[in-house]
Every structure is written in C-alpha cells, then in structure tokens.
Amino acid sequence: MILWILNSDSGIKLLYKSFLKTDADEDIVSGFLTAFHHFSMEEFHQSLESIEMGGLRWIYILEPKFKLLFVAAGIKSTKTEILMGRLNVIKESFIKEFKPVWIKKGHSWNGNMNVYLPFLKVIEDYYGQWEEVESINQVADFFDILGVFQQIFIILRSILENKMYNKSKNIVLQKIEKVFKQFREQEKFKNQPELENITYSKENWFNIIDISLLKSEKDIVIKFLKSILTEVVKTLKEVKGKNLCLKYFSEERVYTYIFNNMDLLKDLKLDMFLLELFLLI
Numbered sequence: 353m354i355l356w357i358l359n360s361d362s363g364i365k366l367l368y369k370s371f372l373k374t375d376a377d378e379d380i381v382s383g384f385l386t387a388f389h390h391f392s393m394e395e396f397h398q399s400l401e402s403i404e405m406g407g408l409r410w411i412y413i414l415e416p417k418f419k420l421l422f423v424a425a426g427i428k429s430t431k432t433e434i435l436m437g438r439l440n441v442i443k444e445s446f447i448k449e450f451k452p453v454w455i456k457k458g459h460s461w462n463g464n465m466n467v468y469l470p471f472l473k474v475i476e477d478y479y480g481q482w483e484e485v486e487s488i489n490q491v492a493d494f495f496d497i498l499g500v501f502q503q504i505f506i507i508l509r510s511i512l513e514n515k516m517y518n519k520s521k522n523i524v525l526q527k528i529e530k531v532f533k534q535f536r537e538q539e540k541f542k543n544q545p546e547l548e549n550i551t552y553s554k555e556n557w558f559n560i561i562d563i564s565l566l567k568s569e570k571d572i573v574i575k576f577l578k579s580i581l582t583e584v585v586k587t588l589k590e591v592k593g594k595n596l597c598l599k600y601f602s603e604e605r606v607y608t609y610i611f612n613n614m615d616l617l618k619d620l621k622l623d624m625f626l627l628e629l630f631l632l633i
Contacts (some may be wrong), residue, residue, distance in 0.1 A: 360421035505558040525554040
C-alpha cells in the first residue's frame, strides 16, 4: 500500500507513506495525482474513485470541506472495497487529529508540514493491524484448502478399500508409492521442509494434517498436493479404466462432495481443478 494525503487545491503533499518498494518520486507523483483529480473534475464533473494504472489499483477520496485529497495505491489483487475501507479509516483519523490545526491556520494546510509527521506512526499502526488480519485470513484459507485435499484423499482411499480386489489395490498403492518418491526428488519440491509433513505409505495412505500452517510456503504445498492428487487419479484410470473410475467416483460420492462444497471450492480456487480432474477431462 502507498498513501498520499494532499491539499486538493494546491497539490501540496501533507504526508506520504509507502509500504511497497517503489522508485517513483513522491513529489512528482503528488503533483500528477492532483492534476489527474482536477482533470476528472473538469471533464467528468466528479472525482475519480478507482482506477488501475502502472500495475497498481488506485483509490481516491476527496474531502472538499477540508480541501483534502486522500490517495491509496495497492497491488491489483487487493479488492477495491478493502483499499477504500482502509483509506476511509485513515481519512477519518487524520481529519479528527488535525481539524484543530486546520481551523487555527484559518482553514488552510499551508505552513510547517512537519506538524503532520507524527501521523505516520498512526498509519504504520493501522497497517500493522491490517497485515495481521490478512495473515489470519490467509491461514484460514490454507486450513480450508488442506481440509479439502485431506477429504478427497480419504474418499479415494475408500474407493481402494470398497471397490477393488487386492490385486488391483496393491498395483495402485505401489504405483502411487513410486510416484510419491519421484515427486519428492523433483528439483521444484526438493529440500522444501514444509513438504516433510506430507507423508504417504501403503498402509496409512496420505497424511497432510501435520503441516504447520504458519511455517509452510502455501503455494509450494498446494502445488505439491495438486500434483500428487493428479497422479493418484491418473493411476486409478490406468489400472481400472476411465468408465470404472467415473463409476467409482460417483458411487463413493466424489461428485457429491464437490457440488455440496462448490461455494467454498470457488473461494479457494479449487473448483475447476477438481471438476476437470474427476471428470477425467
């Protein structure tokens, strides 16, 4: 997140704070942002609220009563509503803090700009709180993702136990064991400590519940689990054929699980992956 608090008339920067690495000149950008705001007012007779530019999402809040323009920029993946909400919090806090200064200066923000610098600590405190909340949400999503994979693996184990004779079952288990070891040796997964807690044995099947949510690299773990699950389904198809696999998936309620949890799977971006995988597309 990058933040500007500007005098909306003059474009003078009251405060600037960046939590993103950027080479942009804050003063030049301040002038550009104000000019852009004035352009939108003249051409469209209203202030801009949100645009995407330079790989970032930009949010504007004009406070005409106090002649202030608040601008925040965040990465594109940040939802507009979240960025707008955070900027509103900063706006309200800044006005509450410095309204007496503005009144004392005769409804002006001119003069010594150092008077506003202590507010940077307020911004940093807010940002720290938001980062903690994001971390909690990410951990919650990760927990849900692991739960989905664990449930799918449980269902696949039930297919082996309930639908296959020992000969077919042992062939599948041996193939999966071989594939699992091969994946562990792949360069992209090698020496990844977070993957050590994903275990497999022919006797105990897959176990992923011992993964540390806070210490693990989420993307690497998910990529590994997707790869393993794909190979398990591929192995079942090789041993039993497509038609029997589709029958097994239906009878052991793989499709029921997917459709009953479709909203969650969409939120976790697993819906299309699982549908394509188990429809053997």
